[in-house]
Amino acid sequence: MDYYRRVRRLVDSACAVLAAVLLLALAACYDNSHPPRIGSNAPDFTVKDSDRSVTLSKLRGQIVVLNFWATWCPPCVEEMPSLVQMQQRMKSKGVTVLAVSVDVDQANYERFLKDHGVNLLTVRDPNESASNLYGTFKFPETYIIDRNGVMQRKFIGPVDWTDPEIIDFLNKL
Numbered sequence: 001m002d003y004y005r006r007v008r009r010l011v012d013s014a015c016a017v018l019a020a021v022l023l024l025a026l027a028a029c030y031d032n033s034h035p036p037r038i039g040s041n042a043p044d045f046t047v048k049d050s051d052r053s054v055t056l057s058k059l060r061g062q063i064v065v066l067n068f069w070a071t072w073c074p075p076c077v078e079e080m081p082s083l084v085q086m087q088q089r090m091k092s093k094g095v096t097v098l099a100v101s102v103d104v105d106q107a108n109y110e111r112f113l114k115d116h117g118v119n120l121l122t123v124r125d126p127n128e129s130a131s132n133l134y135g136t137f138k139f140p141e142t143y144i145i146d147r148n149g150v151m152q153r154k155f156i157g158p159v160d161w162t163d164p165e166i167i168d169f170l171n172k173l
Contacts, residue, residue, distance in 0.1 A: 073139045086166070
């Protein structure tokens with residue numbers, strides 16, 4: 001019986017230490033009420049691929065949904081249809097989606113756009129210069145930038161862009 005009590009105390013102690021470490025790690029990640037750069041000017045960039053050149057600051061005056069994505073990223077593929085639907089619904093209200101792909105393979109990128117009917121303002125940035133400027137570490141990652149070029153919100157991971165809460169947020173900008 002003593003053996004089991006000692007093992008149980010050891011397991012309980014290990015769980016307590018693990019919980020404390022996780023709590024400290026989370027506190028370090030979220031030491032403010034919002035991610036860094038929210039409320040500040042969005043870093044400007046220009047991305048040129050074989051089809052077009054896009055400069056973020058030239059979209060000033062519009063609400064920009066800046067989405068970093070890739071064709072090889074299942075969560076990116078999952079969210080793309082709702083991103084396209086939201087763009088169709090909100091374009092007349094001054095919302096523009098800028099989808100910056102980090103795909104290296106141009107043929108895969110172009111095939112994806114065609115096969116999935118992606119009719120967004122999209123540009124391929126295989127060197128990841130724009131996403132690195134934003135510190136993107138997981139795809140998809142999306143920033144909402146207001147008409148004045150100020151970052152208002154950040155999403156990491158796939159989002160249902162047709163969700164009423166998101167539509168309402170965009171309408172209020």
